[in-house]
Structure formats: structure tokens, C-alpha cells
Amino acid sequence: MKKITIGDAARQSGVKVPTIRYYESIGLLAAPSRSEGNQRSYEPADVRRLAFIRHARELGFEVDAIRTLLTLQDEPDQPCASADAIAKARLIEVEQRIRSLMALKAELEMMVEGCGHGRVDQCRVIEVLADHGQCTHAHH
Template identity: 55%
Template sequence: MLSIGKLSGLTGVKVPTIRYYEQIGLLPKPERNEGGQRIYNNTSRERLNFIRHARELGFPLEDIRELLALSDSPDQSCDAIDAIAKRQLAEVEHRLVRLNALYKELERMVAQCTCGTVQTCRVIQVLGDHGLCVADHQKIMSHDIDQ
């Protein structure tokens, strides 16, 4: 008995996003009233909360799709779920390590800027010359540019 707007308010997921989730098949197509507007129940609400929370934890939608499918068969072993969660954990850890390195280098770069002219700007110099980075830069940064 929830309109899409109410559902949005309750879950914190924006209205167009809910429709988008329906479109890509993450949420089942809901009932409609005589006027053709979507009506939801508490089951949809729980499912949407699940999606939202998983998104907050950085799971990609494809993983969430899989998690939802798995959670629909409660008697199976939860190994598959565990694997997805662990994969995500490893992913986040990797990003964390990289981001930390970025942070350090940015910090160093900004700290060295004495704010004279562009010509002598340390930021521009460091950006232009990879050699001015910290020594173990290559190890961490080399082949993947991610955020």
C-alpha cells in the first residue's frame, strides 16, 4: 500500500532509482492501481533496503543481483554468499591501500607548494615528472588507474 514516493522516503532510495532497479530486473514489477501507478508492499520495501545497504557497502549491482537470488533459496549452503562478500572485502582493501598511497603523495605535493608563481609550482612539477614521486610509487601505482 505504498506509492513509489512513500517507498522512496522510507528507504532513502530516490524515485527514479527505484524505477531504474525495476527496469534492470533487480526489483520485481509491482502491482499498479487503476490509474497505472505503482503500489508497493513491505516485501518490496525489505528488498529495496537490502539493495540499498549492499550498495552502501560498495557491492556492484551484479553482485547484489546474485546475492538476492541466493537469499531466495534459504536452504542452500552460504558458501557462495561468503565468496562474494570476501571478494568485495578484498576489493575494498585494495582500494584502501591505493587511496592511502594517493593521499600521502597528494599531501606531500601540497605541502611542498610555497605558492609562488606557476613556474616554480611544486604541484605542477610533480605532476609533470613522475620521477619526483616517492620511490615505491611504481609498485603501487603502475598498472591500474582506479579511484
């Protein structure tokens, strides 16, 4: 009977100790059994669940989406349409975010290139910020 402490679970899963406790508090991870001295004692399955959560968070899924994905994972005989829909929705979000960041990058490059490193009143960085009309492209 090997006992996994919260610290070990953190090291193995890559989720920080306070974050693990936070996930427990919001019901994303079930409360584990406790040792005699009231310390959390995790099973390998908990560590896998934490790794799942971490990876999903890295992919930008919100906690609510992860909650759904986790319940799906627990019922492997269900059709996976929901998981697919969640991933697809996230993909669309990511594509939009990339597009808007590319526009933003172009604008920032213009600002930085235009800056003659002189005085503020000739600086394109400030100028472009002050007057959105100077952007060569449309936002949104």
C-alpha cells in the same frame, strides 16, 4: 490493504524514485502491482528489498553481485558459500583500494606541502604531476 506509493517506498528505503524505476527496468526489483490509475503499489517486502539493495550499494557491491545476493536471500536453505565468496572478494577489493588511496594521499600531501604559494613555475603540485619520477614511492 495499505498501498505503498513509489514516493513512500523511496522515503522508507532511502532509494530515490527514479532509481527504483531503474531497478525495476533492469530486473533487480520485480514489477509491482498497479493501482487503477496505473501507479505502482508496493508491499512492505519490496521496501525491505530496496533497503537491502541500498545497503549493498553503499558497501560498493555491483548490481550483478547484488542480484546474486538477492537470489540467495530468496533461497534460505541453500549453503551460503556464494554469499561468503562475494563478500570476501569485495573485502579484498576494498583493502586494495584503501592501500592505493593511502599512497595517493601521501603523494597529494607532498604536493600540497611543497607548494610555496608562489608562482606556478615553482609550484610542486604542477611539478610532481609533470614528472612522475619525482614521487618518492612506487605506484601499482
